[in-house]
Amino acid sequence: MTVEKKANAVETTAEFYTAAERRIEYYAAGIGIVGTIVALIFWGARPGIGVAVGAAVSWLNYRWMRLGVATMARLSKSGASSKKTAIPPGTYMRSIGRYALLAIGAYVILHFFNLPIVSLLAGFSAALAGVLAEAIGQLFRSGVSAATRS
Numbered sequence: 001m002t003v004e005k006k007a008n009a010v011e012t013t014a015e016f017y018t019a020a021e022r023r024i025e026y027y028a029a030g031i032g033i034v035g036t037i038v039a040l041i042f043w044g045a046r047p048g049i050g051v052a053v054g055a056a057v058s059w060l061n062y063r064w065m066r067l068g069v070a071t072m073a074r075l076s077k078s079g080a081s082s083k084k085t086a087i088p089p090g091t092y093m094r095s096i097g098r099y100a101l102l103a104i105g106a107y108v109i110l111h112f113f114n115l116p117i118v119s120l121l122a123g124f125s126a127a128l129a130g131v132l133a134e135a136i137g138q139l140f141r142s143g144v145s146a147a148t149r150s
Helices: 004-042 043-076 089-112 118-123 126-149
Strands: none
Touching: 004 043, 004 118, 004 126, 043 089, 043 118, 043 126, 089 118, 118 126
8 A cells, every 4th residue: 555545545534534433423412312301301400400411511512522532633743753742631621520510410410419410420421322333324324335336
């Protein structure tokens, strides 16, 4: 494989993963909205609010994780040629902040607002459901492209 072909393959792969990460965010937000509406209709306002808050925290947690990993990857590529690469303090804060946000948010929501824990956990799973939706979409997209090549 020539250098140009390898560079194009890497760019295509990077674009592919960037698009997948963006779709996961959209799926997580959409699933959170749909889950909130379903909870509001079938179980009432408090479970609906619990799902909405959990989904928002889940989406924010995924976004911070994605930005932190992207920063680390970018720095590891640029740091290959230099001896010491400085990691921005914001990257550390987002990494630690993700877990602090989940713990403090869950405590405050459950203790002060007295929302049902099941609805909060259902909302927290929005990012996981977004990842699963993307994986299923990848299976169908790869099946379509394989069928058109044959």
